[in-house]
Amino acid sequence: MALGSKYTIGLDIGSSSVKAIQMRKAGKTFVIEKVGIADIYPGGERAGGDERERALRVQAIRQALENGKIKAKYAITSLSGESIIVRYIQMPSMPEDELKNAVRWAAEEYIPYSIDEVNIDAAILGRSSSGTGEEVDVLLVSAKKELVDEHVSLVNEAGLTPVIVDLASFAFVNCYEMNYDPSPEDVIALVNIGAGITNINIYQGRTSRFSRDIAIAGDTISSALQSRLGVGFPEAEQLKIAVGLPMEESQPIETAGETEGSLIETIRGTVDKLTREELEEESTEATAAKVIRNSVNNIINEIKRSIQFYENQPKGKPVQKLVLGGGTACLKGLTEYLHQQIGLPVEIINPIQRISTAGRDVDSSFIEKNKEILAVGIGLALRKVVD
Numbered sequence: 001m002a003l004g005s006k007y008t009i010g011l012d013i014g015s016s017s018v019k020a021i022q023m024r025k026a027g028k029t030f031v032i033e034k035v036g037i038a039d040i041y042p043g044g045e046r047a048g049g050d051e052r053e054r055a056l057r058v059q060a061i062r063q064a065l066e067n068g069k070i071k072a073k074y075a076i077t078s079l080s081g082e083s084i085i086v087r088y089i090q091m092p093s094m095p096e097d098e099l100k101n102a103v104r105w106a107a108e109e110y111i112p113y114s115i116d117e118v119n120i121d122a123a124i125l126g127r128s129s130s131g132t133g134e135e136v137d138v139l140l141v142s143a144k145k146e147l148v149d150e151h152v153s154l155v156n157e158a159g160l161t162p163v164i165v166d167l168a169s170f171a172f173v174n175c176y177e178m179n180y181d182p183s184p185e186d187v188i189a190l191v192n193i194g195a196g197i198t199n200i201n202i203y204q205g206r207t208s209r210f211s212r213d214i215a216i217a218g219d220t221i222s223s224a225l226q227s228r229l230g231v232g233f234p235e236a237e238q239l240k241i242a243v244g245l246p247m248e249e250s251q252p253i254e255t256a257g258e259t260e261g262s263l264i265e266t267i268r269g270t271v272d273k274l275t276r277e278e279l280e281e282e283s284t285e286a287t288a289a290k291v292i293r294n295s296v297n298n299i300i301n302e303i304k305r306s307i308q309f310y311e312n313q314p315k316g317k318p319v320q321k322l323v324l325g326g327g328t329a330c331l332k333g334l335t336e337y338l339h340q341q342i343g344l345p346v347e348i349i350n351p352i353q354r355i356s357t358a359g360r361d362v363d364s365s366f367i368e369k370n371k372e373i374l375a376v377g378i379g380l381a382l383r384k385v386v387d
Helices: 050-067 096-107 145-157 168-180 218-229 233-243 260-280 284-311 334-342 364-373 375-386
Strands: 008-013 017-026 029-039 074-079 085-092 118-130 133-144 161-167 187-193 198-204 207-214 321-325 346-348
Touching: 008 050, 008 145, 008 168, 008 375, 017 050, 017 375, 029 050, 029 364, 029 375, 050 145, 074 145, 074 168, 074 375, 085 096, 085 118, 085 207, 096 118, 096 133, 118 145, 118 207, 133 145, 145 161, 161 168, 161 375, 168 187, 168 198, 168 207, 168 321, 168 375, 187 284, 198 284, 207 284, 218 233, 218 284, 233 284, 284 334, 321 334, 334 346, 364 375
Parallel strands: 008 074, 074 161, 187 321, 321 346
Antiparallel strands: 008 017, 017 029, 085 133, 118 133, 187 198, 198 207
């Protein structure tokens, strides 16, 4: 099947929703023709049991296609999760056909599974010289065959044929690259925070140089609220959205020339503040704020670790900023809190910055409202109109 077929879509099967996107190229412009979104858990409560989970995902894929009036039969889709292994390795220079065989043998050193249990892919990122001669920079990706087979079967059951199975992290990079046209000097941490998984990717020199997935994301926050407050998952989700990450009040700054009256007022204000905080600690909102902050701090620690690991590599360079995506990126106060804790500029991706939403079957306001969760799906759909 020709990959350029207009009946190929980008299909992002997330942890809480499915996004289906059909695109076309008109001259130098990329146009979203159709888009459909469907919740995997319409009632909010997470299902129990693998069979029930699978049925809900299949139904959500079909619903997304129906909502978007999409008749496509082929899909470019993606995987994510901690069992996906991405490594950046160097190998001696050799012909490309020999390199493919060599990569498979070299993979045994970097993959914590039997080679027979995984699917392996590799891409050449560039070549460089060292004291021992020319070397090749290789991107090595592996995924357990069981995971890939299950994913393909899921898409098939929903009535689609997957023509490419990519990584969600790389699809996010693809979307960013198309919309922002970064320079070779840019070093960006791309962080896609979904419901179940957070993808962390360091983009440098117009390519991915570090990638990992962590199983701490939006649902982690909601589950912590559910456990701490004894509420249902839907109520925890609503509370997470309502409370967010309120910024702490700044402390008053003392000056050398304070009068006795102003000092008394400062002390009185401090006592009032401490008393008020003590009372507020008993409120649901105050407890929720602490739970949310603690959960987000776990994500931040993983982002910091990833950045430090990359920067400490022989070819690592200082990360210049963070670009966020995914539904959890919209958490109230998150960008400000990340900036405060990591010390880098933080922004939320605009996945339609250079992409038209003027398709005949598209509601531009709907895309604008949901754009933060569309980056992976757009990145996947772009492979059909760019590759």
